[in-house]
Amino acid sequence: MAGETTSADDAKNEFNSFVTGLGRGVAGALFLALPMLMTMEMWYLGFTIARERLLLLLLLNIPLLILLAHRIGFEETFTWREAIRDAIIAYGIGIVTSVIVLAALGLLHADMPVSEAVAKIALQSVPASIGAMLGRSQLGHDDTEDDGKETPYHGELLMMAAGALFLSLNIAPTDEMMVLAYKMSIWHAIVVTVLSIALMHGFVYAVSFIGGHELEPETPWWHAFVRFTLPGYVIALAISIFALWIFERLGDSSAVEIMLSVIVLGFPASLGAAAARLIL
Amino acid sequence: MTKSDQGRHRERQDPHWIEWLTGIVSALLVAAILGWLTWEAFTRKATPPDLVVTVLTTEKTTAGHRVAFDIYNTATTTAAAVTVIGRLTDGDRVIEENDVTFDYVAAESKSTGAILFQNDPAGHTVDIRPAGYTDP
Structure with a gap:
């Protein structure tokens, strides 16, 4: 008798914590994707984005979500099967949240071509699903849980890529990005590059945030700079190129012009990469 | 490899060689980007927008004719709000005039656009030229 009651309670608790996880997912999707849901360029992309590039973005989002789920997830995930389940749930929350918000803001209507509506929702579901996945870690993170955990080197690099992708998705579609690249001189770009790298390193190692990284006292500072910060910056630039390509921002420009826009986008992307190392 | 404890992460003292390899390749890439940009900054002269x-192509559309064109900015400065005027002329007589505005034509870059005419451009002189721009 007593055993049955306990198992019923357990099932109820599990159900409750799952619903709480869903709620946090919706909250995370809203917090993190609302800026994009309310950006004009993101609505226009719904009918201008090349469909094969959108498909590539949607497909790449799946392994990214699985990796994030494996690390944070809605619940403690220990197996890849659970991580895949959590990733699917996060994608679902992302899609549903995008549909509800886009519809509530009057951006979806019945006389709109189906392909346009679907592309709009699909595009927004990418940041919304990452937001849903981060919702749990941001809003209900229990810091003691990662005690004694070891992150492999490629894990650190992947987290940086996820952070860089999230911020570049926010900023790459906006026209301001290109205007900045057009207005700045090459000297400005060099300053932005140095500033991005310095801030990345400073945020993670120098400023003592919770989740910050430190070195063994006897390790010189440039060890971490070469092993983590510089690869992180290269990843941020690569993600910037990818985001600009997805949103067709590269065009028929000369190499220098492309480099300037990549460096401009690399600034938020590198901060995103640094933030990911602190938060995740 | 990074160890996490009490919300702090500590980088390992004895990294795998792949970490150093990745780091050195990245350092070379960043140095190459900075070196290239510095070289460009010294050698590239700022020239005002030069639009060509x-x-x-000229194609028939349902309601008229479309003349597609490329606009190339050969200079090292971007032009904003570039107005392009297209005219169909017969000798001195202008038959039709339409214009189109490009938000930006980036430095050393190409943009494409089209001007739509009601009259058939065949048999007339087609004249498409940039009319002005603003600095971004």
Whole structure:
């Protein structure tokens, strides 16, 4: 008798914590994707984005979500099967949240071509699903849980890529990005590059945030700079190129012009990469 | 490899060689980007926008005719709000005039656009030229 009651309670608790996880997912999707849901360029992309590039973005989002789920997830995930389940749930929350918000803001209507509506929702579901996945870690993170955990080197690099992708998705579609690249001189770009790298390193190692990284006292500072910060910056630039390509921002420009826009986008992307190392 | 404890992460003292390899390749890439940009910054002269229009195709559309063209900015400065005027002329007589505005034509870059005419451009002189721009 007593055993049955306990198992019923357990099932109820599990159900409750799952619903709480869903709620946090919706909250995370809203917090993190609302800026994009309310950006004009993101609505226009719904009918201008090349469909094969959108498909590539949607497909790449799946392994990214699985990796994030494996690390944070809605619940403690220990197996890849659970991580895949959590990733699917996060994608679902992302899609549903995008549909509800886009519809509530009057951006979806019945006389709109189906392909346009679907592309709009699909595009927004990418940041919304990452937001849903981060919702749990941001809003209900229990810091003691990662005690004694070891992150492999490629894990650190992947987290940086996820952070860089999230911020570049926010900023790459906006026209301001290109205007900045057009207005700045090459000297400005060099300053932005140095500033991005310095801030990345400073945020993670120098400023003592919770989740910050430190070195063994006897390790010189440039060890971490070469092993983590510089690869992180290269990843941020690569993600910037990818985001600009997805949103067709590269065009028929000369190499220098492309480099300037990549460096401009690399600034938020590198901060995103640094933030990911602190938060995740 | 990074160890996490009490919300702090500590980088390992004895990294795998792949970490150093990745780091050194990245350092070379960043140095190459900075070196290239510095070289460009010293050698590239800032020239005002220089716009050239090349007509690509003339096609019939449902309600008229479309003349597609390329606009190429050969200079090292971007032009904003570039107005392009297209005229169909017969000798001195202008038959039709339409214009189109490009938000930006980036430095050393190409943009494409089209001007729509009601009259058939065949048999007339087609003249498409940039009319002005603003600095971004």
